[in-house]
């Protein structure tokens with residue numbers, strides 16, 4: 001059964017028994033699911049995205065340094081990556097990749113096997129024309145001196161020459177087979193370490209980088225490793241060596257002019273390829289950019305179908321999409337023209353080279369300074385070496401992109417989280433947590449102070465509420481508590497331990513959050529609930545769901561997650577502010593059950609939802625200006641009392657749960 005659990009009114013149709021629907025109800029309304037955090041967010045990091053109202057726009061600067069990647073999953077299964085090189089020049093990247101692949105446990109030998117097969121294939125390729133020359137020379141000289149002719153030798157040479165291409169091709173294919181598992185394993189290792197590293201970076205990093213960008217970096221880094229091997233280790237270097245061998249052979253066996261012509265031909269071929277490929281690169285880059293815009297346009301229009309229909313902008317949207325496709329067509333055609341120019345030019349250069357070599361050789365044969373065998377050798381070698389060059393343009397383009405992808409990879413691998421992990425384990429289970437904040441000062445950017453000397457205490461099992469106008473710093477206190485940032489000044493203590501000394505895993509394991517907008521994965525409700533404790537058994541999950549899922553809003557999933565986690569500290573950040581009054585009353589009842597025996601922090605605008613808290617802190621402009629119970633604060637007649645009376649007037653408040 002597939003059901004859409006949003007909006008809330010539809011949620012009541014979720015039928016019992018709950019354990020049936022839990023596992024089958026899939027989140028099917030993509031617009032209801034926040035787009036950014038889907039890929040790899042976890043409970044707290046998802047929360048962090050939700051709480052953030054503005055994004056940092058400053059660019060993160062990376063410092064290259066020779067530090068080893070601090071991935072935490074390093075083990076015999078995932079051996080650590082070598083230290084990233086200082087830059088992405090070929091001289092730096094090659095030793096890195098060699099180190100990476102050759103040290104792969106169990107598969108490193110494949111690199112040496114592949115190189116051996118590659119060399120074997122090249123040698124077989126060069127030997128073919130040499131044997132043919134030998135046979136030709138023997139045959140040419142036979143009529144003059146029949147006693148010299150050995151049929152077995154000539155036949156053997158001809159047969160080997162015929163098979164040498166096949167032997168070379170066979171070794172080449174074997175090389176792919178031998179290298180492929182290592183290539184994939186190395187790419188996988190890089191991707192796994194990279195994802196793990198990214199997941200351990202701090203919130204500031206994640207706010208600066210879009211999830212889409214990070215996803216592309218991971219996927220492309222995985223491919224780049226294989227591509228660089230394919231381009232450099234298996235094509236460029238062997239071809240350069242082969243070209244050197246061929247020219248030397250021609251200079252020695254045939255004559256130096258022919259060798260020179262071959263060299264000039266291939267240098268011209270390579271220069272032409274690089275020049276035109278570079279020229280086409282900007283068109284292809286532009287095409288990829290427009291492709292992204294066109295895809296984004298389709299997604300936007302489909303996801304916002306209702307708005308598009310209501311606004312009667314269907315025609316406009318279709319025209320906008322068409323304009324993008326038109327732009328795409330124009331730039332892609334430019335790239336195609338350049339590609340055709342490249343291919344035609346390559347064929348012309350090669351043909352001119354072969355023709356020159358043949359003409360020179362033919363002339364030399366007629367003049368008696370070269371044998372027919374020499375001519376056959378020159379022809380065979382030029383054809384032998386031109387084969388890998390056919391892919392040069394494609395591989396060069398690939399290589400450029402791969403080096404760029406590796407640059408992104410290295411820059412991320414050397415990025416260190418600005419918030420350091422502590423070593424003391426916070427008790428995960430047990431009674432409510434004690435929280436003390438002393439004189440907290442904080443700013444996101446240097447210009448504006450967000451917290452200005454905040455001090456608060458919540459004793460184990462107490463519920464405190466933080467209220468105040470938008471932007472006064474309520475959620476920022478929560479973010480400091482979760483260690484997403486360091487305070488500029490002041491200290492936070494949990495269970496009398498300085499927060500900076502606590503391990504983040506234990507800290508996050510002891511806290512559950514019910515935010516205003518719960519992040520849901522595109523999966524069943526059952527799996528969405530297990531997210532707070534993936535090791536929970538089915539009975540526990542169903543029990544948590546029963547405790548939480550009577551209404552059906554997204555908050556219910558967050559509450560079920562919290563029940564399952566059984567946290568020592570519960571944080572409700574505007575948990576009910578988006579709900580209608582009836583549902584709010586229902587959700588508040590469940591939250592009351594959930595908060596029993598735990599320390600709770602409620603961040604809220606609607607005072608009616610927090611009036612029963614043990615302590616209410618009223619904030620303004622980064623400071624706590626009033627503190628007390630609801631009754632105390634009303635009797636004081638200050639800011640809280642004013643807020644209360646204006647909300648009472650505005651909302652015509654409904655009765656609250658006792």
Ligand SMILES: Nc1ncnc2c1ncn2[C@@H]1O[C@H](COP(=O)(O)OP(=O)(O)OP(=O)(O)O)[C@@H](O)[C@H]1O
Nearest residue numbers: 052053054056444450469470471472473474475476
């Ligand atoms: N990551 C960030 N980078 C820069 N500024 C930020 C960031 N997150 C929040 N701010 C700013 O800090 C100020 C306090 O934000 P905070 O979220 O703590 O306010 P709040 O009191 O919880 O507001 P609201 O009730 O609207 O959620 C706001 O002006 C906000 O724009």
